[in-house]
Amino acid sequence: MSLLRRILAFGKRSQVDKEIEDELRAHVAMRTEDNVAAGMSPDSAARDARLRFGNPTVVRERVEGADLALGIASMGRDLRYAIRGYFKSPGFTAVAIITLALGIGANTAIFQLLDAVRLRSLPVENPQELAEVRIVGGNRGFGINDGMYAQLTRPIWEEIQRHHEPFSRVFAWRNNDRLLGQLTDPHRIHGFDVSGDFFAVLGIHPWQGRLILPEDEASACAAPRAVVSYPFWQAQMGGRGLGTTLMIDGTPAEVIGVTPPGFFGMAVGESFDVAFPLCEPNPTRREVFDVSVMGRLKPGWTTERASAYFGALSAGIFDATAPTGYSADAIKHFKEYRLGVYPASGGVSSLREAYDTSLWLLLAITGLVLLIACANLANLMLARATTRQREMAMRMALGASRNCLLRQLLMESGLLAVAGAVLGVAIAQVFSRILVWSLSTRDGSVHLSIGADWRVLLFAAAAAGLTCVVFGTLPAIRATNTDPITALKPGARGLTASRERFSVQRSMVVTQISVSLVLLVGALLFVRSFRNLMTLNPGMRERGITVGFFGFPLSNVEQKQRAEFKRQLLEDVKSVPGVQNAATTTNVPLNGSSWTHGIHVGGSEGSSKFTWVSPGYFDTMDIPLLTGRNLSETDTEDSPRVAVVNQTFIRQFLGQTNPIGQLVRTLPEPQYPSSVYEIVGTIPDTKYSDLRGETPPMVFAPASQFPVTAQQKWAAMMIDSGNAQPATVAIKRAFAEKHPQVVLQFFDFQEGIRDNLVRDRLMAILSGFFGVLATVLVMVGLYGVLSYLVTLRRNEIGIRIALGARRGQVIGLVMRDAATMLLAGVIIGTVLALVAGRGASSMLFGLKPYDPATLTFAVALLAVIAALASFLPARRAARLDPMVALRNE
Amino acid sequence: MAKNDLQGTLDLLVLKSLSQLRSMHGYGIVLHIERVSDALLHVEEGSLYPALHRMEQNGWVRSEWALTETKHRAKFYALTPAGKKQLAVAERGFEQVVKGVQAILRLA
Numbered sequence: 001m002s003l004l005r006r007i008l009a010f011g012k013r014s015q016v017d018k019e020i021e022d023e024l025r026a027h028v029a030m031r032t033e034d035n036v037a038a039g040m041s042p043d044s045a046a047r048d049a050r051l052r053f054g055n056p057t058v059v060r061e062r063v064e065g066a067d068l069a070l071g072i073a074s075m076g077r078d079l080r081y082a083i084r085g086y087f088k089s090p091g092f093t094a095v096a097i098i099t100l101a102l103g104i105g106a107n108t109a110i111f112q113l114l115d116a117v118r119l120r121s122l123p124v125e126n127p128q129e130l131a132e133v134r135i136v137g138g139n140r141g142f143g144i145n146d147g148m149y150a151q152l153t154r155p156i157w158e159e160i161q162r163h164h165e166p167f168s169r170v171f172a173w174r175n176n177d178r179l180l181g182q183l184t185d186p187h188r189i190h191g192f193d194v195s196g197d198f199f200a201v202l203g204i205h206p207w208q209g210r211l212i213l214p215e216d217e218a219s220a221c222a223a224p225r226a227v228v229s230y231p232f233w234q235a236q237m238g239g240r241g242l243g244t245t246l247m248i249d250g251t252p253a254e255v256i257g258v259t260p261p262g263f264f265g266m267a268v269g270e271s272f273d274v275a276f277p278l279c280e281p282n283p284t285r286r287e288v289f290d291v292s293v294m295g296r297l298k299p300g301w302t303t304e305r306a307s308a309y310f311g312a313l314s315a316g317i318f319d320a321t322a323p324t325g326y327s328a329d330a331i332k333h334f335k336e337y338r339l340g341v342y343p344a345s346g347g348v349s350s351l352r353e354a355y356d357t358s359l360w361l362l363l364a365i366t367g368l369v370l371l372i373a374c375a376n377l378a379n380l381m382l383a384r385a386t387t388r389q390r391e392m393a394m395r396m397a398l399g400a401s402r403n404c405l406l407r408q409l410l411m412e413s414g415l416l417a418v419a420g421a422v423l424g425v426a427i428a429q430v431f432s433r434i435l436v437w438s439l440s441t442r443d444g445s446v447h448l449s450i451g452a453d454w455r456v457l458l459f460a461a462a463a464a465g466l467t468c469v470v471f472g473t474l475p476a477i478r479a480t481n482t483d484p485i486t487a488l489k490p491g492a493r494g495l496t497a498s499r500e501r502f503s504v505q506r507s508m509v510v511t512q513i514s515v516s517l518v519l520l521v522g523a524l525l526f527v528r529s530f531r532n533l534m535t536l537n538p539g540m541r542e543r544g545i546t547v548g549f550f551g552f553p554l555s556n557v558e559q560k561q562r563a564e565f566k567r568q569l570l571e572d573v574k575s576v577p578g579v580q581n582a583a584t585t586t587n588v589p590l591n592g593s594s595w596t597h598g599i600h601v602g603g604s605e606g607s608s609k610f611t612w613v614s615p616g617y618f619d620t621m622d623i624p625l626l627t628g629r630n631l632s633e634t635d636t637e638d639s640p641r642v643a644v645v646n647q648t649f650i651r652q653f654l655g656q657t658n659p660i661g662q663l664v665r666t667l668p669e670p671q672y673p674s675s676v677y678e679i680v681g682t683i684p685d686t687k688y689s690d691l692r693g694e695t696p697p698m699v700f701a702p703a704s705q706f707p708v709t710a711q712q713k714w715a716a717m718m719i720d721s722g723n724a725q726p727a728t729v730a731i732k733r734a735f736a737e738k739h740p741q742v743v744l745q746f747f748d749f750q751e752g753i754r755d756n757l758v759r760d761r762l763m764a765i766l767s768g769f770f771g772v773l774a775t776v777l778v779m780v781g782l783y784g785v786l787s788y789l790v791t792l793r794r795n796e797i798g799i800r801i802a803l804g805a806r807r808g809q810v811i812g813l814v815m816r817d818a819a820t821m822l823l824a825g826v827i828i829g830t831v832l833a834l835v836a837g838r839g840a841s842s843m844l845f846g847l848k849p850y851d852p853a854t855l856t857f858a859v860a861l862l863a864v865i866a867a868l869a870s871f872l873p874a875r876r877a878a879r880l881d882p883m884v885a886l887r888n889e
Numbered sequence: 890m891a892k893n894d895l896q897g898t899l900d901l902l903v904l905k906s907l908s909q910l911r912s913m914h915g916y917g918i919v920l921h922i923e924r925v926s927d928a929l930l931h932v933e934e935g936s937l938y939p940a941l942h943r944m945e946q947n948g949w950v951r952s953e954w955a956l957t958e959t960k961h962r963a964k965f966y967a968l969t970p971a972g973k974k975q976l977a978v979a980e981r982g983f984e985q986v987v988k989g990v991q992a993i994l995r996l997a
Contacts, residue, residue, distance in 0.1 A: 019964075023915065024938065026963040030916045033959060054935035062935070066943040 020063050028053055061401065075411065082412040092384065093416075096377055100420025103370035104463050105427030106770070110362045111459045112432040116448045117269060117352050117359065119455060123262040125203025127345040129296045131167075131303050133160055133310060136340040141596055141607075142333060143287035143323065147174050149267060149348045150290045154280065155321035156339075157195075157291050163313055166306035166341065167295030171198040172278060173266055174291050178248050180236075180274075183554065183743050184736060189232070191248070192265050192272035193279065199227075199259075201296055208233075209242045209257030212277050220277035226253040230261040232273040248274065250554045264447060266292070269351030271447035286323035287670050294344050306341035314338040325670035330598065351439075351446065358763055361840060365522065365770050368515050370467060372774050375508045376781040378471040381413065382505060383788050385479035392479050405480045413472025421464035425452055428460070438762060441755035474504060505785045506821055512781050513825025513862060514832055516774040520858040521833040523771025525844055525851065530764035532846035533757055538590060539686030539695075541622035544722050545749035547588055548573070548731070551714040555741045562711040563637065563704060569715060569742070570614055576734050578727035581720040583617035584703050586610075588716050590753045594689045598667035599699075601653040608649060608697040609688055610666075612706040618644075618683065620720050628660045628681030635702040642702065643677035647685045649697035664699060671710040677701055690756055692845055718749070763843065775865055782869040786818060790877045797877050798885030810878040811871075818870035826859050833858075899940050901983055902930070904976040907950060907968045914963035915941060941966055949975045 028049045035045035053059065086093040121127035134151045143153070152160075157172045164170045172195040179186035196214030204211065207230055216225050226246055233239060237255075245252040253276065265272040278291070297306060310317075318335045326334070346352075385392075392405055432450050439446045550569050557565045566584055573582045587595045587609075597610045615631045618624075628644070635642050643664060650659045659679050668674040677699065685695040721727030728746045735742055754761075790797070797810060837849025847854075906921045907913060913921065919932045944950045949972035955965045968976070 020938075022962070023964045026914070026961050027916045027934065027938075030914075030957065030959065030961055030963070052934055054933075059935045059938060062939040063942050066939040066946065 017060075017064075020060055024053075024056060024059060024063075028056075057398075061404070075407075078408045078411040079415065081408065082415050085412065086415070089384075092380065096380065096416050097419045097423060099373045099377060100416060100464075100467060101423035101427055103366070103373040104421050104424030104460060104467070105431060106366040107363065107370055107463050108425055108428035108456060108460045109431035109435060110359060110366050112428055112450050112452070112456050113355075113435060113448070114359045114363060115453065115455050115459075116450055117349060117355060118346070120268075120453070121345045122202075122266070122268075122347045123264075126296075128343075130202075130294055130344040131297050131306060131341050132344040132348075133170075133293045133295070133339055133341055136338045139289055139337065140333075142330065143289055144285075146288055146290040147176070147292075148350050149292045150174055151292050153286055153289050153321060153323075154284055154291065155286050156317060157293050159317045159321060160293055160310075160339075163317070164295060166297055166301040166309050168298050169197055169201045170293060170295035171195045171201045172291040172293045173198055174278070175265075175267065175270070175272070176276075178274070179250070179743060181247055183250050184740055186743055188745070189248075189273040190265075190271065192275040193277070194275055195278045204259060204263055207258040207260045209255075211257050211259065212275060216277040217280075221279040221281075224248070224251070224253045224276045224279065225256045227257045227259060227275040228255055229259050229263070229265075229272055229274070231271065233258045236273075246274065248276075262449070264449075266294075266347045268347050268349035269446050269448055270349075285670070286321060287326070292348065297341075303341045303343055307339075310339035310341060323670060325668055327598070327667045330667065330669075351448075354759055355439075357839075357843060358759055361522075361763070361843070362766055364836075364839075365519060365767060368519055369770050369774055369777070370463065371470070372512050372515055372777045372781070374467045374470040375512045376777055376784070377416075377467075378474060379505055379508060379781060379784055379788075381471055381475035382478060383784070385409075385475040388479060396480075402480050406476055409476035409479055410468075410472055413468050413476065417464040417468035417472070420467070421460050424464075425457070425460045428452075428456075435762075439758060441758055478504075505788070509778075509782055509785050509821050510825045510828065512778045513822060513866070514827075514829035516771075516778045517826060517829025517858055517862055518833045518836050519767070519774040520771045520861060521829075521854055522836065522840060523767040524854045524858055525837070525840065525847055525849065526760070526763045526767040528851075528854065529844040529847050530757070530760045533691050533760055534754075536687075536691050536846070538691060538753075539623065539684055540589065541620075541720075542750040542753060544720060545621070546719045546721050546728055546746050547591075547749050547752065548717045548719055548728070549714060549743075549745040550717065551743040551745075552739075552741055553713050553743070555713070557713070559711050560708055562713070563706060563708070566703070566715040567614070569739070570717060572734065572738060573717060573719060573731055576727065576730045578730055579719055579721050581616055581620040582717050583620045584614045584715050584717050585617060586612045586703070586706065586716070588718070588749075588752075589621075590687060590690060590749075590756070592689055592756065597669070597672065599653075600665040600667070601662065602657075604653055606653065606697070608645075608653075608664075608699050610699050610701065612701050612703045614703045617700070617718065620718050623683050623686060626682045626684060628679070630681060631700065631702045636704050637708075641675055641677040641705050642680045644681040644683055644700045645679050646683050646695065646698040648695050649699065650682060652697050672707050673709070675707070691753065760843075760845070775861070778862070779865050779869045782818065782821070782866055783872065786814060786870050786873040787876070789817065790814060790873045793877075794880065794885045797880055798882040801880060802882035802886065807878040810880075811874040814874035814877050815867070815870050818866055818874075822863060822866045826862065830855065830859075898983065899932070899936060900944065901976070901979040902932070903937070903940060903944065904949065904968065904972060904979060907966060908973065908976055912955075912965045912967040914957065914965050916963070917957075918966075944972070947975075948972075 028046075031049035031052060032042075032045045035048050036042060040048065050056075122130070124130070132151070138151075139145070152172075160170060174193045176191040176193045178189055178191035180189045181187050194212055196212060196217045199211040200213075206227075209227075211227050212225065219225070226248065228237065237244075242255055242257070245254050247253075253274075259275070264270065265275075297303070314337065315335070317339065318337050322331050322334050395405060396402070429450070429452065436446050436448050436450060550566075552565075570582060570584050573579055587593055595610055596607050598607045599605070613631065615633055615635075618630060625644070626647075631642065631644060645659060645664075654662060659682055662679045664677045664679065666672065666674055666677070683700070686698075687693070688696055688698060719727065719731075731746075732744055735744055797813075800813075801810065833855065834850055841849045902922055903918055906918050906925075909925075910917065910921060915934075915937055919934055919937060922930055922932050941950065941952075945952055945966070948969060950966045951969055952964050952966050954962060957963050
């Protein structure tokens, strides 16, 4: 019979079996006949034939074993047998599959995020060829950084276009948010400015119309053409309207094409709405870093070789592009920059930077939870194996080989693992989307294409395989490692079961306790760290403050008049009913932004944060004045420059000297000529750009003394409106009449601060959730194992009670057992927690990873859990009726 | 180094028998080996069938059902071209084993 036929006969096992049996039977029959012919009696002839042949079942199984197709077929038989077994105990099956599905699902979900954020390449042609040109080590705060991913200035981009030997082609891009629609009621969109070659180099083909081409650069500033993203096209334009115009920042832009659905731009986790040709500002600002430059490496060029190429050119490039208006020292620094080339196949991603550690940590946490779940399952399987010991012994006695039974048992656990994995991948799809959704904040929804690609499926399969090995192998070896004779004896249960037999279960419970201690400590650390951040006093008022942005891009207010115009805007805001106080500022605190100037104070040189505010700022923000005087209306453009400084500034630059009357001289920068400020007052330290950072030296100067040359067409205000919502409505209404050309945007100050804590919130919630889950699992596991041990020791306990042991003693017996396991688990867990804590230390705020209070609390919690879990089995043991327990013997 | 495990020897005996008998069932192979070796070699019947099935998987032999002289329905095995090649390989291997063993025996 050919192999093909057998495979075709797959499932028709009985027929294949029958052929083998026929063949063997023919053999015995022929031998018998020959024996008879040789003169034996028919009976002894048959007996001789059988003796010579050996055990027919064994031979048959060995023949089957040699048969590939039959191997597959018998696996099918094992599978059916396993499924039938599970249907007989649906409770066990459901618990096992759901446990596994949740465990694998949580792991897969986190991995899916990691995959989307970290591992996947951009959806462009040959992404591995992409590389980015950056300044090695960044520009270290020099000049003005415009944009999260901006690395280079326009003059540097022009130089690279002239010298791009390592690259076949290069392109530049920047994220640039715009206002869509009429400026009286604008809508913020994610703009994306690209050089003419951008789409061609990336190999992006238009979904409709055409994409931006080099010839579009000419009209980039005056009459830009726009390419919309597929989601924007669908949601905002109804999938129509090519050739129409959109109002962007008050200028009409013609829509010429749509990008394909998968293309989201260069930043993973973000999605652009409308792309424009890169506009070259006139005059060029040589100190503004606002573009990212990438290219396709030519064959044979590595990033190292390309870095060496640009490293050699760097001196020339930075010499040619140096800005003017800076101090000689600053320019010297600029000219010492070097360009390097870095792989960019995965694009750029702030999400990746912010969440990399978190995601790996979460993956570790979910992995540990899965481990605990597996230990529980292994215990369940062990218990099941014990009850099936007789079945196994019976099958062995009937001639089944040990391998055959092992295969059968592993098939059973494999089946559970596969079912759990399939369900787990489905759960992961929901879970990962909830996670992505929870990462979104007020001004940045997270766009990630989460899908079950091959990496995710491979991961789930590996997780399932690993869990299967962890929870399935030991019970299987255990179950098949029995001696049929002992197992089949009636009441085959010794007076006390051997210690070796339980040591596996015990060590599994110890592992569970130690791992869950790690998870509990982690959870408590993250929750407390989040609480620290939430309750941290930043040194200023958070509640009831609305941040307002007032832009007037199209108005023709002269630069000289802008300060006065902003003062007028502030007065108009203050006069709106419901507004209690308001102040302008050049930098909104706790918003992630930063504004630094180099300074000279006395003999020392350094840098400080600078903020120009209107006189009401400290009142509005509830920042008290410590010494000296407040900034006031009498400080005007023409009066001497004055400033208020914080304590860090005094410590760093003035030491013990009285700060009042000291002079601060700023170093020159383009638009910011050097000027001298006299310190007139001091304030306490407040947080600056975020809650975590140390307070930097800070200088506050009056808005009226802001350099005229640097005046922009926007103002930011901190508005104390008590009840935020109505006041903003009232302000909008008042401004629509009086200043229709001013674009208004508002957000709640406190909400903005909380949005920056999304990561901490996520870690607190998830680690807390998994910590609780781990504790519950441990409780169930401990309860199960103790109950099982009590059942096995029934006779022993029965005898003890019969001999006069008191209830308390029996309870003590079981509880002591639990206490020993708890102690071992806690000791191991503490060591593990201390080691693991180092990995999380960078994410904690106001806490050390080795926090004794946290550790003590976690241990105490576990002790309570262990006591609860062991009390029930202990009480059951104490209530044992010795007559019933011993009757079984 | 020649492959000199016992299974290889059983394979060799079976393949050689089949090359001499053209087509034979398992029982016939057992008888043939005993007869030709003057009862010096005794094939364990329980090992023969797994070996035959394994060789069939390897494509060295093919099988078909036929009637024996005594009118029993039995499964007859015959060598395939691949089996003939394998026989040559096995024979060479066995000769080397024999040479090796003899060399050691002489030395001792």
